[in-house]
Amino acid sequence: MQRLNRTTYKNYNTYPEKILQFGEGNFLRGFVDWQIQVLNEKTDFNGSVVVVQPRGSEKIDRLNRQDGLFTLYLQGLKDGKPVNEHMVIDSISRGINLFTDYQDYLKLAASDELRFIISNTTEAGIVFDPDDKLEDRPQRSFPGKLTAFLYHRFLAFDGDVNRGCILIPCELIEDNGGKLMEVVQKYASHWNLDSEFTAWINQANTFCSSLVDRIVPGYPTDSIEEKTAEIGFQDELIVVGEQYHLWAIEGPESLKQELPVAGTGLNTLIVDDLTPFRTRKVRILNGAHTAMTPVAYLSGLDTVEEAVNDPEIGLFIKELIAEEIIPTFEGDLEELTLFAGDVLNRFANPFIKHYLMSISLNSISKFKTRNLPALLDYVEKNESLPKRMVFSLSSLIYFYRGKRGEKPIQLQDQPEILRFFQAIWQQYEDYLVEEKELAEKVLSEQKLWEMDLASIPGLVDAVSANLLQMEQKGVRNALKELYGTSIR
């Protein structure tokens, strides 16, 4: 069978290169690049995307082997009806491999047509690396690469304030636009770049924070043969995502003209304040994902759909959201409840296999940013512990023991965190610590939580009691105990 590319697939369009995209991953392709395609089809946006890798990645070469083309499956409810559609996305014109073709990157910096810079480099990407240098080809960090790009643009256009860019980072961190600008400024000062450049960064460029929402499990390993037969091409870059999408961008009024999303059917909103969108999405959707993962996985389930459809785990997730997450932050209760209902329907999407193990990547930092705020707010408001969230925290600690029954779990987290858990669980297995001491040590470990969780009244006792139950009866039966149900 032929590979998908611009020779084998003739029905493609070409557009001027208006967007530089840091990241070749599944999410950006299934979300941003699809939106650019919709803009090209429905408006006079007329722009394509050039992709560079934020770190080393062989996906850029794969992208170029297919001339930027890939198939996107969107599966789920659209306007209340189940829809399963697929399309070839042609909005990416090419990828630039920064290790071999850095000159092309500099050439793009001097391009008249370029206007937007978009990124998604995970929660770990917007960082300052003091070892990066302007003359590196390329710099190690994403903001280092970006600063070098902007500096070349500044020089190429002689500091023209009309030649700046609109930057829209998609990383799931608070104030991603502000943080990115801060790191760029830090590089400018670290590299002793002209003060005119610093002024140009501020005046000519617009850093817009944004919040993205679409579940994109990525490459469909389970159904690849069936999908390949359906599309009639070999496509190494197939992406599967849900129909639902929201992109909230905090930007100036003028952005509405430059990114003409109105009237396209895209759920892309240009807003003054992202905070309410961000809080509800991160606490309810991402929080529920992260909280359910160890509970459901250790109860023998593998996907989000299985988890929400399981009578016990499903109830646990629903009640966790309704009773322990939603009441922890400001917002219209009716609207938040509707949002939560939609999230649960999205979780139950029968078309999509969203593996708990893929969500489990870096679970400790995810629990810290997505669930700990709800736990702390609940304790402050109620002067008692949220029992389901505490159960989830306990099962997360149990998950980091690295076993489901007798089978090892492929834990994915920072090496330092994995070493910490390996050591403490080894001490447990050697009878050097019991549940209570183990809970105390884990909860008080600053490098996990950046605070002392053991100081929360009753938490060490609650977690150690849960751990004992999990050890004696298994996670599913421990959950039944939590509900006071008899063990079957």
Ligand SMILES: NC(=O)c1ccc[n+]([C@@H]2O[C@H](COP(=O)([O-])OP(=O)(O)OC[C@H]3O[C@@H](n4cnc5c(N)ncnc54)[C@H](O)[C@@H]3O)[C@@H](O)[C@H]2O)c1
């Ligand atoms: N997949 C989804 O459903 C979804 C939805 C919304 C948001 N996101 C966000 O997208 C990110 C994951 O993206 P994906 O699902 O496309 O996965 P992916 O593995 O396909 O892509 C991850 C991208 O991040 C880059 N990256 C990873 N670590 C980095 C680092 N330390 N510095 C710079 N770049 C780094 C990789 O090079 C790659 O381009 C997560 O941060 C997630 O919160 C994902």
Ligand SMILES: O=P(O)(O)OC[C@@H](O)[C@@H](O)[C@H](O)[C@H](O)CO
């Ligand atoms: O992508 P991660 O690994 O940061 O988080 C896992 C999921 O919670 C996440 O991908 C959601 O599906 C997504 O944020 C929905 O918009």
